[in-house]
Every structure is written in C-alpha cells, then in structure tokens.
Amino acid sequence: MLLSLIILYIITLIYLSIVERFRNYASIIALQGWILLGIALLRLHTLDWVELSFIITETLIFKALIVPAILMRVIKQTKINRVSSSGSSQFNSLMLSLIALGISAVTTYFVADSSTHMIFFGVALYALLSGLILIVLRSRIFTHMVGFLVIENGVFLFSMAIGVEMPILINTAIMLDILISVLMLGMFMTKVDHQIHTDDSDSLTHVKD
C-alpha cells in the first residue's frame, strides 16, 4: 500500500511537468496533500498518538485542504488560467523531469544506506529537482509558487524517511510548511497579485544592477 502511494506520488510529479492549466496545478498539489496524508498514516503509525495526530491534522488541513483552496482562489482572482510564454515545450519539460527521475534513482542507489529509507530518499530528491525545474522553466510567478510547494512536499516526505525515530524533525518540517507557506501565499494573495498582477517573472526585473 505504501509503495502504491509512493508510485502515485511519482506519477503526480511527472504529470506536473506537462501541465499547462493552473487549475490542474492546484489539483495536483491537493492530490499530493492527500497522498502525503496516506503515507504519513502508514509510515508513522508507531508514533505516540499526540505526535501522530498533530502530523495527520496538519497534513490533512493544511496540505490537502487550505493550500489548494488558496491556489484556486488566486486563479479565480487573477483570471489567469494557463502557463503562457513558457520557457520550454511540454516535451522538453517531460524529458527533463524524466532525466531528474533517473538522476534521483542513480543518486539514491549510491547514497542511501541503512539510516534512511531508500525509496523515500529517492522520491524526496526527485520532488526537490521537480520543484526546481518548475521554477526555472516556467515564467509565471504562480508556477514558481507551485514549484516551492512541491519542494516543501519533498522535504516533508524526506523528514518522514528518518522521522520514525525522530518525530521532532517532522514537527519542525511542519512548522516550516505552516510558517512560510502561509506568509508567502498570503503575500501572494494580497500584494503581489494586485501590484505585479501575477504576470511573467520577467516583469520582476526592477530590482537589479
């Protein structure tokens, strides 16, 4: 079951590379939230119930419900529906994503040892690379935000790889999620949207040398 969820998570990351509509981005982030919830339930069931319930509640409320809802609201407010003037074609994005998957698999094979869960490590690395690819290849700020959320999910996943023994690490990762995402999404909603109009990141070039 755990393996099925992880494979599904990898598929969402691959799909993310060919998505063009913002609504689909938000849906994938929501789906990833639900998958992470499932993984957390299966992986961390041995934890103390207080810690487990905190992690589960956070994943459910924050990752699966609130963040996707905020993303949907941004889409409604800005009325921008799809990636435009993308830096590369869907095919190139897909190829890059698959190369990242290959690199993650090879790296994991050589790096992972008994102290980390090999599959978690590989998927977390792939999530990190996918997020970075999304930020570099796509030009809209909204997509950058999604890229950041994908990286966050990767970090959360990796914290679960070694967190069975160290729940404090998972709690810290959750704090990172809540603190930063709320601030960034809040700022995105209230300020960037109105003043910079979630336009291409090329418009963010006033502050330079």
Add this chain to the structure above:
Amino acid sequence: MIYLYFILWLAIGACAFFVRSRREVHLLCGLYIASHLLFAGRLLFGGNYLSTSGVFFTFDAAGSLFYMLLVIVGGFVLIHSQEYLKDDDFRNYRKYFALLMLLITAITGVYFANNIAVTWILLETTTLCSAGILYHRHSEQTLEATWKYLFVCSTGIAIAYLGILLLSAAASNNSLNYEDMQVLITHGNPLYLKVAFLLILTGYSCKMEIFPLYTIGVDANFAAPAPASALLSTGLVNAGFLAIFRVYRLFAETEVFEWIRHVMIIIGVMSLIVGALFLRRTNNYKRFLSYSTVENMGIVAIGLGIGGIGVWAALFHVICHTLIKSSLFLQIAVVRQIYNGYRINRIGDYININKVGAIGIIAGIVMILAFPPSPLFVSELMILSQTITSGGWWLAAIILLLLCIVIYSVCQRMIRLCYHPNQDELHLSNINRRLSYSAFVLLLGAIILGLWQPQSLVALIDKIAIF
C-alpha cells in the same frame, strides 16, 4: 534566564505594533535597548557566561561575542532609525520598529541556540521579520524585493533543512544538539556528511550573503531603509555566519573535513569574484555596500577554508566588518536624506555639502579596503600569510588580484560621491550632522581594534577558533 528575556523582548516588540504616538515608540525602543544592556551585563558580570539556559540555548563564547556586537549595532540602528524615518506615516513607523525589535530578538536566539533545529527555526523567523522591514516603503520595487527575498530565503531554508535531515541521519541519534552531533557524526557516512554540508551551506548562504544565494541579501539591503540595512548587513549576516560556522565546527573531527575546507575556499573565491565584478557594475550606493559585504564574507569563507590561523582571522574579520559596515550604512543613510537617492552616476560633491559625513565615508572606505590602521588589514594579512604558508600561492595570487579590482572600484565610486559635481536635487534642510558624528563612533571602535586588540578579545576569539 533567556526565556524570561525572550518574553520581555517579544512583549516590547508586540507592544510597538499598538502604541499611539511616536514618543511611545521611542520609549519602547529605550526600554528594549536597556533590557538588552541588562542582559549583556548579566552575561558578562553575572556569571551566566558559558552556562546553559533551558534546553536549547547556551551562552558560549561565539554567541556571547556576536551578541555584544548585536547590542551595539542594534542600539545605533534603533536610534538612527528614529531620525531617518521621522517623516514617515505613523502606522508604518511603529510597524518598522516593532519588526526591528523582533528581528533583533530572533537574531539573539540564533546566536545562542545550541541545537541545529532551533538555529534553523530562528533563522527562518529572521526571514519573516526582515520581509516586513523590506516592504516598509510599500513601493513596487520594495514589493518585488520582498517577494524575491521570501521566495529565495524560503527555498534556501528548505534546502538547508534537507541538509539537517541528512546530517541527523548520518549521526543516527535523537539529539540535534551541536555537542552531541559533533561526537556522533565522526563515524557518519562520509557521502551523507558531504551532501549535508553542501545543502546547509547553500541554504544558509542567503543569510551570510555568500555565493550562491548572495543576491537576495543584496536586494534586501537595497529595499530596506538604510539604518535597517546596517543591521541586515551585519547582525543578520553574522547570524548566517555563526550558523555555518557551528556546522563547519561539527565536521572538525570527521574524515571529510579536508573536503569541506576546500568547499569553503571555492565558495569564498566565488563570492570574492562576484563582489569584485559587481562593485564595478552597480549604480546604487546601497547595493554597492552590499556587494562589499559579499566580498568580505568571501574572504571570511576563505579564512575558514584555509584553516589554522585563518579561522582566527576569519572571526576577527567578521567582528571588525560588523563595526565598519554598520558605520558605512548609517553614513549612507545621511546621504540619502540629502540627495533623496543613491544613484552613483548622479550624486556627488558630498565633501562640500556635509564634510563630517564625507570624512566618515572616506574613513570607512579606507577601513573596509583594509588599509592600515584598519583591523581588516590584520585579518587579511593573516589569511594571506596562512594561505602562502600552506602552499597556496595560486590562491594568494587570485585573492590579491581580486582585492586590487575591489580597491580600484571602491575608490573610484566613493571619490565620485565626495568630489564629483552633483547632478541631483539637494535637500539641504535634511542634513543632520549628529547622525554623521554618531556613526563615526562605530568606526572609531574598528580603528581601535586595528591598532590594539584587547587581551580579553584575543582570548575569546582563541576560545572560539580552537576546536
């Protein structure tokens, strides 16, 4: 003890959000500075030095030394800000001071944290406080800088967290305390240790303003009001430095330490290259000073990479850089009040407009360029001699070449400010020479350190540098 002070500082900061007059803001600032002085006094003379407070904080030599510097710089920044922002909208004014006090509190926590996760959390807290300060002017430019700052810092800090996770996996233990980790990672998987260090260094580089995420610090200094830039470019940079230094120290007994030192040298040289090149390119005095920070932090990274006496020199360099750079930023705040801008190609003739300020800037430049009696001369000389002693002639040559470019760029730009004819509108009524004199005090401290290093300071740095 520290928890009580944290509560007090947070309470004062929070109160500043709700006060109704500037006088009340000033009173809170006074109270805040006084409480820090009291805390510093208890640390120095109350027997709290080297003790542990609660589970997560220890008043060790490194933390205490940088905290003393923070109190000095923080006090100056709070006082200068009152004059600098006197014409601002009151709501923004009180928010600025509240965030500034919260930022200083968070930085204090970073300095004293004895746990890698707590350091990380508090560093992220500094991002949140800084973001509010950067957006103070509410312009499109500051919004862009704030958005970039939040985005890059958050991504960086997430990457650093991956490094911390890997490090704890390598240590295979439940404790994230620095002392415990130092022992446990000695037998850790070398590949894990290397990757962990790279990730942490990359993540924290946005705070220390070194390669690769240095840009965001430059943008932050550009967007923030000049007195706040003095704090960001020194107190916050020191927090990033200390976070990296503590992780660097963890690896001292591991087999990958040699490799880590090489990484530090590469990062240092890259930062030095970036600083040297962009000092020639930028057209804004605040960005100019920020690139100077990148350059100086590059030298510090090289010092750590060289090892030996280089570590001592790196620490001394950071301490003196704090005094000099904060003085320069406070001086440049006065420049802004007179010219209402920082454009290098437009403003000039400062020597005839504000002689005290101009002398302060020229003296500051002499200091930052490490000409004697600058204390940076001492540290750079030590780093160069250690480099040559350890056979790194090529490295010494590269450093010297880059420093020559830096010296040429800085002299050219700053002489332009003082002696080139001015082309911008002047706001002479805003001249406040008291601020120029006041910023001089910090510089004076640096000059004294260049001529004479007190034995207590030398002993303190010895204690930090030997591990």
